[in-house]
Amino acid sequence: MAKAPPPSKPARGQWWEKEGVRFECQGSGKCCVSRGEYGFVYMTAKDRVAMTKAFNAKNGANLKTREFMDQYCEKTDGVWHLKETRANGDCVFLEGGNRCGVYEGRPSQCRTWPFWPEVMNAKTWKKEVSSFCPGIGKGRLYSPDEIRAIVSEQTKSEDDLVNGR
Numbered sequence: 001m002a003k004a005p006p007p008s009k010p011a012r013g014q015w016w017e018k019e020g021v022r023f024e025c026q027g028s029g030k031c032c033v034s035r036g037e038y039g040f041v042y043m044t045a046k047d048r049v050a051m052t053k054a055f056n057a058k059n060g061a062n063l064k065t066r067e068f069m070d071q072y073c074e075k076t077d078g079v080w081h082l083k084e085t086r087a088n089g090d091c092v093f094l095e096g097g098n099r100c101g102v103y104e105g106r107p108s109q110c111r112t113w114p115f116w117p118e119v120m121n122a123k124t125w126k127k128e129v130s131s132f133c134p135g136i137g138k139g140r141l142y143s144p145d146e147i148r149a150i151v152s153e154q155t156k157s158e159d160d161l162v163n164g165r
């Protein structure tokens with residue numbers, strides 16, 4: 001899981017644009033554990049600031065963003081992401097009960113999952129996302145407009161990452 005995300009565009013004329021998608025996080029923690037090419041938790045500059053704030057609030061710490069980055073972040077191929085310090089590749093902030101230890105400051109890719117531009121095509125969705133994420137097909141219906149907005153947010157975040165923002 002060492003690939004920086006390629007810049008991607010919101011999908012057009014895709015299967016989900018007619019009826020939307022039902023999704024509700026089941027708290028499985030599956031998107032927070034090692035998972036092949038989707039493994040790194042990438043961090044834009046905005047994500048790093050937000051996560052530092054959440055980390056400080058949770059731990060009664062007072063780290064500056066740079067100090068937090070020194071401790072928890074590194075760059076691969078010029079793109080910032082969380083260090084993978086656990087032997088099993090799980091996110092370093094995944095806590096017991098599959099809870100996120102920096103939930104209020106979780107980065108864009110965690111907030112926008114599963115509506116990522118690179119997985120919103122029928123083949124990847126069916127083959128990879130549906131079989132991997134237990135929240136797919138459950139809970140409330142996301143309208144095409146809502147999905148489009150989330151995909152756009154994630155697309156912007158990926159653009160920011162590859163452009164060093």
Ligand code: SF4
Nearest residue numbers: 032091093094100110
């Ligand atoms: S930051 Fe939180 S939501 Fe994102 S992968 Fe880590 S534990 Fe999961």
